[in-house]
Amino acid sequence: MNLKIPSPKEIESAHERIRPYIHRTPVMTSSAINEITGADLHFKCENFQKAGAFKARGTTNAVFSLSEEEAVKGVATHSSGNHAAALSLTARKRGIKAYITMPRTAPDIKKKAVEGYGGVISFCEPTVESREETCREVIEKTGATFIHSYSNSQIISGHGTAAKELMEQISKLDAIVTCVGGGGLLSGISIWAKYENPGIKVIGGCPENADNSYRSFISGKLQSHKTPNTIADGLKMPLSELTFKIIQKYVDDIVSVSEEDIVEAMRLIWERMKIIIEPSSAVALATVFKKSDILKNRKVGVILSGGNVDLKNLPF
Amino acid sequence: MNLKIPSPKEIESAHERIRPYIHRTPVMTSSAINEITGADLHFKCENFQKAGAFKARGTTNAVFSLSEEEAVKGVATHSSGNHAAALSLTARKRGIKAYITMPRTAPDIKKKAVEGYGGVISFCEPTVESREETCREVIEKTGATFIHSYSNSQIISGHGTAAKELMEQISKLDAIVTCVGGGGLLSGISIWAKYENPGIKVIGGCPENADNSYRSFISGKLQSHKTPNTIADGLKMPLSELTFKIIQKYVDDIVSVSEEDIVEAMRLIWERMKIIIEPSSAVALATVFKKSDILKNRKVGVILSGGNVDLKNLPF
Structure with missing residues (x-):
């Protein structure tokens, strides 16, 4: 298994390799959500990706x-x-x-x-x-x-292309915010973002009910994993040694958000942006709200990780 | 009240006038839905328009x-x-x-x-x-x-800009399909589409349970309006003298679709395209299914009219 920290060069190669098979997903904005958050948000729509997620x-x-x-x-x-x-x-x-x-x-x-x-x-x-x-x-x-779902250098390199594309599509971002479960997406994103702009802030958000990444990040030590119970079903896995190492090196902050805030952020995106995102994606917007002190008036990339939800089982 | 048939020139002027205030909405495709319908569909996403609809x-x-x-x-x-x-x-x-x-x-x-x-x-x-x-x-x-919601030349000219944009974005369409209630959207679309390409097919779809437009079109006479009972709440109004006159002149066909087919088309777009559309928009895709005999293997523009739904009251 390939367990070394990927280089930016490997993310570049990954982008060349995967380009014929994946979507260059659009970046959307919402004046309504900008007004509510006070930030200039640019949503990278991986819910429109092949198979409905950045994966x-x-x-x-x-x-x-x-x-x-x-x-x-x-x-x-x-x-x-x-x-x-x-x-x-x-x-x-x-x-x-x-x-x-x-x-x-x-x-x-x-x-x-x-x-x-x-x-x-x-x-x-x-x-x-x-x-x-x-x-x-x-x-x-x-x-x-x-092929492990996140503790794998090639998987992480592939995920990093989401940041590469976003930064090609939208210039001069002050920050990028994404959800974190096992940490594959956040790892790839942070490696690329810091390579292209060392001054950019990279922030991860996890559910309070699945906060292994948050506890590990603030304690500086990979924490044990409690059985998670969250609506954000894509974020139930814990960090691995590899993703924790990358996140410690490149990520500026991890916060945790409540189940209520996740559902509220999800509803906001469904109602205002007219797009379907899964709860894990909503964690990123909930994180923007939680970090509004430092993100206000900033140009922020928000990764919407996926759009696979069971329409028979919605939280509204 | 302005009740004459708008000219293509007026649709052009309308586009210049409204451009600073509206979104040039994206056109999306879905390989999954193309596979199911056998047509090459290009969805004009007016669900992303200001206030959530082409209106x-x-x-x-x-x-x-x-x-x-x-x-x-x-x-x-x-x-x-x-x-x-x-x-x-x-x-x-x-x-x-x-x-x-x-x-x-x-x-x-x-x-x-x-x-x-x-x-x-x-x-x-x-x-x-x-x-x-x-x-x-x-x-x-x-x-x-x-300002009547559809029996008004300036309203119809404004709506016609959706076809002008779509035909700028996607060349060589064989057909355009849209929903029809009062007929303002179908009127504007058909005037522009036939002006730019007299050979294009323009097809309207209405709910079986609100089929005043269908009955009027096939009988050649504006029909009385029964109390409609359809999930497609944007399509409950009847054609007016003005919109009927335009539709008779420029529209190739109107079909009616069942409530079940509307819900099924809506589910398909939500699940496969990850976008939120209202039931009226789904009528357009249901119409594509109903007309699959002539639309198969064709390049078809489908107007998704709006995305305003009550998340507390979904048909799934």
Whole structure:
């Protein structure tokens, strides 16, 4: 597994590699939300990305970096979320198999997303042990390459292209704000942003109910992970050694936000911007509100990480 | 009241007039929906327009066409929907009053939208007679100019700019599809589309449960209006003499679609495109499905008319 800190050069290469397969997502603004926050916000719409989330950037970079010999055996991961769907779609684009380990208890909508993109699902019990064991068995049987959803340099390099694109699209940003769960997105974003402009502020936001990254950041030590219970289902994983190291080096601040603030930010974006974002994306706007003291009157990039929500189960 | 058929030249002038005040809305595509429909669809996203609907095009043209003497007395209309919100916003931009007559029974969310844009509401009983009488009284008292929501040449010219923009953004369309209620949007669109390309097909879609336009079109005679009961609340008004005349002259076909098909099309756009559209917008995609025989393999512009929905009251 590739576990070194990616260089800006690797993010540049990743961008060249993935460009034919992903969307250059638009950047949107909202005068109404600018008025409410007092900041000049530029939303990078990864909810419009292939498979509905930024994850396709990382998986495309990882899958298209494989040699022919590796690729032919397929790729594998354990995930029930956007990473699983993105990996399945990307594998299909390269014409190889994606083996996805997923708990039996995962919602139907997530199983269907993976199957819809041609992923091969192995079901496990809903425990970390069962998940890892099942995935290991699949890999032993198939020889597939394991692609971790965030603790992987190529995944992080791929995610970093979101910042590269955003800074090409909008010049002179004072800050970039994004959500943080396992930390793959924040890692990639921060490496690129600080490379291009060392003075830019990079701020991460996590749910109070899944605040491993916040506790780790303020204590300076990777903290243990409590069972998270948050509507932002994309942010339930803890930082890894790799992402924590990157975040300590390049990120200026991490804050945590309440469930109420997440839902309120989500409603604001749905109602005012007329776009569908998932709760994890809303964490970024909730973070802007929480850091309004330093972001007021600033030009701020906000990464909207994804738009995959179950319309039958909305928090409004 | 200005009741003649607008010329393409007037749509051009309207575009110059309104350009500083409205969004040049983006055109989006969806490979998933193209696959399902078999057509090459280009969605003109008026859900991202100021005040959340195409209506701002017409009201901006009408309000900014007023002389200083007229303008100073304000504008008036009876509407509880997107026209009322758009007229209020536009009037505020010109620094004049918008007097809106609205039934007491209108949903709170609609009252708030108008008030939020600075409109002055007069409440009436929920009957056509009470609405017209109340509005007439307001006009007598204030001297405001009445701006009908669709039976008005300047409103129609303004709406026609949506087709002008779309045809600038996407070349060589074979057809344009849009929803039809009172017919202001379809009128403006069809005048411009046929002027720029006489061979283009212009197709309107209405709900089966509000099909005055469909019945009028196939019978060649303006039909009486039954009380409509449709989820597409923007399409409950009947054609006027003016819009019927334009539609007879420039529109190739009108079809009607079921409530189920409207909800299904709405869900498809929400889930696949990650954008919020109101049910009236979904009527346009439902129409594409209904006319798939002639639209298959064609390059089709689809007008998404608006994105104002009550998140507490969704059909999913």
